[in-house]
Amino acid sequence: MKKTITALDKTLFSHLAIHYLGIFTLGMLAAYVTYQPAGWPWKNARQMKLFALAICAVLVGLLYYWGGADTPSVPSEMLAGATLAVWLIVWGGPAGITKSILQWGPLYLVGTFSYSLYLLHAPVIQIVWQWVIRPLHLHALAAFITLVAIALPACIAIAWIFFLAFQRPFMSSRQKTAVRDAETSLVGHAKSDLQPVA
DSSP states (O other): OOOOOOTTTTSTTTTOOTHHHHHHHHHHHHHHHHHOTTOOTTTTOHHHHHHHHHHHHHHHHHHHHHTGGGSOHHHHHHHHHHHHHHHHHHHOSTTSHHHHHHTSHHHHHHHHTHHHHHHHHHHHHHHHIIIIIHHHTOOHHHHHHHIIIIIHHHHHHHHHHHIIIIIGGGSOHHHHHHHHHHHHHHHHHHHHHHSOOO
16 A cells, blocks of 8 residues: 655645645746746756756656655655756756647647546546456556557547537637647648658
8 A cells, every 4th residue: 555654644634735835836946947037057057957867867766766656655746846846947948848848749739638638537547457458467568558559549539529529618719729729730740741851
């Protein structure tokens, strides 16, 4: 059984995930540092990027050493939040690689219906797990590959249909414009990829 670490055990507040406040604070700090108009003098220094990469590696290593999936939820989530905060501070911002990754056509389009994906991914994964992985007695790598090959596209397809039926009709005009822009961007990228090279 997964353990949790909290000072509020066996109290009225024992089920409050108050460590999310700390993770939220780390995210706000990363946003402040990344988008500060004056900029930080060390932000683009090569040494700082190497140092940040080392910090990320250490944090991920701690998670692995601590027991992977058996790591207590509170420290594992705090370590994950700290890793992402360090990443965003160094590689975030308007001209950072993180923005380029998140603005990639397919990923940008998925972001427009990410709430529907959030709502539906768990039951879809559970169905694949119970109807495919368990009957076939798949373990470790085989189970992971099956989830990626079946559950991932199924989650995206079902979430997209749900989005079109239940979320998009109630979006504001600004939100609908963002979705149309994402669709247009994706189609444009696909056409440019299909054009022959002169």
